[in-house]
Amino acid sequence: MNIGDCMIYDVIIIGAGAAGIFAAANLLSDRKVLILEKNDRPGIKLLMTGSGQCNITNIESIKTFTKRYNNPGVARKVLFSFNNRMLMDYFEGLGLKLIVREDGKVFPQSLKSKDILDVLMREICSSKHQLNCNESVTDIKWQESIGLFSVVTGQRKYTSKKVMVATGGQSYPKSGSDGSFLDILAKIGVKMNSFKPALTSVKVVQYRFKNLSGVAIPSVRLSIERDSKAVVKTKGDLLFTHDSLSGPVILNSSRHIRVDDKMIFDFIPQFDENRLLEEMMHQISSNPRKEIKTIFEDSIILPKRLVESLLDITAIDRRKKASEVSKKNIQRFIGNCKHYEVTVMYKQGFENAMVSAGGVSSEEIDFDNMTWLRNRNMIFIGEVIDIDGETGGYNLQFAFSSAKKAVLGLLFD
Ligand SMILES: Cc1cc2nc3c(=O)[nH]c(=O)nc-3n(C[C@H](O)[C@H](O)[C@H](O)COP(=O)(O)OP(=O)(O)OC[C@H]3O[C@@H](n4cnc5c(N)ncnc54)[C@H](O)[C@@H]3O)c2cc1C
Structure with a gap:
């Protein structure tokens, strides 16, 4: 018309x-x-x-x-x-x-x-x-x-x-x-x-996974805590980027996340902590001369580079022989796999x-x-x-x- x-x-x-x-x-x-x-x-x-x-x-x-x-x-x-x-x-x-x-x-x-x-x-x-x-x-x-x-x-x-x-x-x-x-x-x-x-990646204080950029871990468990109370408990795939944490488990929770929240990751929710410790101690006593890095890589289904980063975070020398690493340090390493805690610095903006x-x-x-x-x-x-x-x-x-x-x-x- x-x-x-x-x-x-x-x-x-x-x-x-x-x-x-x-x-x-x-x-x-x-x-x-x-x-x-x-x-x-x-x-x-x-x-x-x-x-x-x-x-x-x-x-x-x-x-x-x-x-x-x-x-x-x-x-x-x-x-x-x-x-x-x-x-x-x-x-x-x-x-x-x-x-x-x-x-x-x-x-x-x-x-x-x-x-x-x-x-x-x-x-x-x-x-x-x-x-x-x-x-x-x-x-x-x-x-x-x-x-x-x-x-x-x-x-x-x-x-x-x-x-x-x-x-x-x-x-x-x-x-x-x-x-x-x-x-x-x-x-x-x-x-x-x-x-x-919304659906943003998150920057955390002291990001230790820069070298893992592009690596994804399936079915990670995430608990978000504020003032020592859990505000979100969820599970999903995690993606490391060069400077932040992303992937569905982060993106889908991002609406709830605030600056200074604690994010606690269980990278291996399929493993029970005590049983994993027993299994590792058994592996170590059977293979005392193996490098500790190899023992961890064989026992835990995680990307090698993440195992290396977690070893660094736990201050365990990757090249050490298995028998030279104390049980306490093995426990601390498993603790970092099961309850890795980071503090939220900020959520990415509209650009991301x-x-x-x-x-x-x-x-x-x-x-x-x-x-x-x-x-x-x-x-x-x-x-x-x-x-x-x-x-x-x-x-x-x-x-x-x-x-x-x-x-x-x-x-x-
Ligand atoms: C990187 C990225 C990946 C994504 N991947 C997925 C995915 O795989 N699956 C999924 O479900 N969702 C995905 N999304 C979300 C999805 O793209 C959006 O939800 C969807 O595009 C929204 O469609 P829309 O038409 O409402 O808006 P848009 O697609 O944003 O389109 C709006 C249009 O309006 C135009 N416009 C704005 N103002 C004016 C104006 N004044 N005059 C004339 N034109 C104007 C804009 O130029 C634009 O072309 C993704 C988003 C991003 C950024």
Whole structure:
């Protein structure tokens, strides 16, 4: 529809990230759709996901799936109508083969995030939706008298019946989602909670594992203590980076972690401390001339470099013969494997956070169709909403499910 020279769009989607692209790909060609993206191309963050492999979702049962979010109630409302199985069927229906890893994470079979982006862009092109890149939206106004939005970018002004906000959070700001859109939303009266980094790695005082960068240890037990009380007890994979601790066990706990908290790791929860001591003493008496390092490496299923670091931390000379190391030192070494304690210096910021906590308050949104309760012509999808999930495919699933729910809502309009 045109008023004078002015084209009136049915929907303007602001942001061509995971949520915006998925919504556009699902909007039929009978709608006049415009996507405005401030970057020079769509899906920059989507391409980065899962280290470039794109962990789109998780095979976990939908009942427990929704517990992986900070707000399971909202997750249920959004995910039950477009769940992980439906998402997988959707991509496979478009001819994209998927694989499910042993840990339940789902990826494109090619392990290339570009394939996810390409398949969605193909749908957008075939519906002839318009994508304008290099256009940052700087203002939105609702014109009550004509019941239309005007959407202003650096270049020009557009008019639309509906606006779908898919501007993301604030993590990895260089990817385009830098949180600045919240100011525009605040101006029109949308209630929000400020963004905070979530799913971040953690820097600790006296980091002793710099040389282990890239090494991961499966199923580590972690207890986080504050004022001598345990605030979190959890288990998961730990990743050492060159300067911090990361991996799912850290990322998923990061929302609870505070400066000066104590983190106590059990690197070998499968071993009982006393039995391990007995076993080691037996090994030592049977192999007194072996290097102590070799005895430990053979008895404990840990990467060699971690064993070496823990020996250094315990101040045991790695080259010493087994018989020359005292039982007390063996006990101290096992103690470091079972209760290694570090103090939190700080959590990494938005530059390293995989998602943002905060965003448009869930009290502002009707989750039946993702519309703003104060103006049903405005729709919110993806990470701009105040909900965030654990690492493992949960955040992309929310972006896709919320986009699908919004598109379904438009069908009844
Ligand atoms: C390194 C990394 C790896 C990740 N890996 C995974 C993973 O494997 N699995 C998973 O589930 N999640 C993963 N995530 C999280 C996931 O990427 C996000 O939750 C998801 O991309 C959110 O989608 P979105 O569309 O809401 O926001 P985004 O993907 O951030 O897209 C928002 C878009 O809006 C644009 N925009 C912002 N403001 C404006 C404006 N004013 N005008 C026009 N355009 C604007 C931005 O440029 C951007 O393109 C990862 C995140 C990171 C940083």
